[in-house]
Amino acid sequence: MTFNKFLRPGLFIIFLLISIYGFSQKGESDIVKLKNGSEIKGKIILEDTEKIEIQTYDKSIWVFTHDEIESKTIIPVKTKNKSIAANGPRFVNLSSIGLLIGRSFGSNFNSFSSPTEASLSLHTFNGIQVTRGFGIGAGFGIDGYQTMVMMPLTLQVTGDIAPTKITPFYVAALGHGMVWLKNDGETVYKGGTTYEIGGGLKVYTGASHHAFTFYLGYKSQKMSTNYSGWGWGNSGNVTDSYTMNRTNFRIGFAF
DSSP: OHHHHHHHHHHHHHHHHHHHHHHHHHTSOEEEEETTSOEEEEEEEEEOSSEEEEEOTTSOEEEEEGGGEEEEEOOOGGGSSOOOOOOSOEEEEEEEEEEEEEEEEETTBOTTTSOOEEEEEEEEEEEEEEETTEEEEEEEEEEEOSSOEEEEEEEEEEEESSSSSEEEEEEEEEEEEEEOSOOBTTEEEEOEEEEEEEEEEEEEOTTSSOEEEEEEEEEEEEEEEEEESOBTTBOSEEEEEEEEEEEEEEEEEEO
16 A cells, blocks of 8 residues: 555656656657648658558558648758667666655554655666667665664666657666664664665767666665664564655766
């Protein structure tokens, strides 16, 4: 239930980003203006001495003779939203800064009784981009939480969805988060499994592999504490386990 509570808004924003991407693609289109005043926008797929065929974004194909056409505007291929970032193995880096927003639950409380937290997150990924749609490597981060700082080390896959300058991309990561916090007296803090899924938009700059990234994901981090000593009239070892579920907003740069 907690997973769905944080994941659904995240998926909605991801779909919104993809929709924005789609509209950005429609912004550059061939235009055929007819003598009756109508304009047809799409992609000219055929032109000969007798007619022009233009395909609109709903996949409809319109055919007009030259006598029906007042003018036409053809967007050159080199100005369309084509990325020249090529396929093929290459080193890739994604670095970003963002916010972790959400709640925690554990053995002594549930997610509804814990406050909503917002904290800083830094993350970097280094790996090999095998193809445009698939890269693999190691991710490292510093994540703040209410009472501690975690350092996750993950195996991560990522890739672009489209071969364009503005493209959706995805991220999936699985690994272990270490507690960056010294033992507090008789309490020992231990890290645990962490995973993350998400995506966003990548905006390439110029003719290079450099890009700005806008990311939204869902992150889960487990950890535990072990207390040994006297407390509240009892002695012995007390172990508590916790799971921190967060929506992760990040902006960054890739190359």
